[in-house]
Amino acid sequence: EPEVTQTPSHQVTQMGQEVILRCVPISNHLYFYWYRQILGQKVEFLVSFYNNEISEKSEIFDDQFSVERPDGSNFTLKIRSTKLEDSAMYFCASSELGEKLFFGSGTQLSVL
């Protein structure tokens, strides 16, 4: 069964450093997303991406965040200058038609 693949599974970084989280969505999907879950909190929407541009972004997704689909298979989330409060599990998701989302296993980001 096709699946969304995320790398790395764990990322530890120092505050102020840049991190790039990588995702390979399901191949025939057209909609791509990033969500995150801070420990003990809800899964929350960050950004949606369709037709090579951001469709919608949440208040969390400020200028420190960016997304890119550099080629036909990868979808990345970049955090330019990480803060302690960016520590969370980051989930990539993709969808064929924008309704049912398929999630990856997540990247646990720890900012020290």
Next chain:
Amino acid sequence: DQQVKQNSPSLSVQEGRISILNCDYTNSMFDYFLWYKKYPAEGPTFLISISSIKDKNEDGRFTVFLNKSAKHLSLHIVPSQPGDSAVYFCAASYAGGTSYGKLTFGQGTILTVHP
């Protein structure tokens, strides 16, 4: 953000019995609802969904009921199996404009099915 609420943090059920997980929402714009299951160290896995034009959707052991007037939905698992033990998330979205796929999640309910 309390637009989607799962008021029961946990539920314990005997194998073979019915599990009923509940979810309430406040935003009347929501028109599509989903249930996801999550195991530790994995991402949420899609279980079942329902559009607001329906009040019931069934898939094998899983049935979702939607009561729009009460802004309430529930997931029934019959019969429950130990492998169903996981965190269950309710999520909602609306198809308006660019919001497609922007899911609002509940807090999750930990289901434990005892053999």
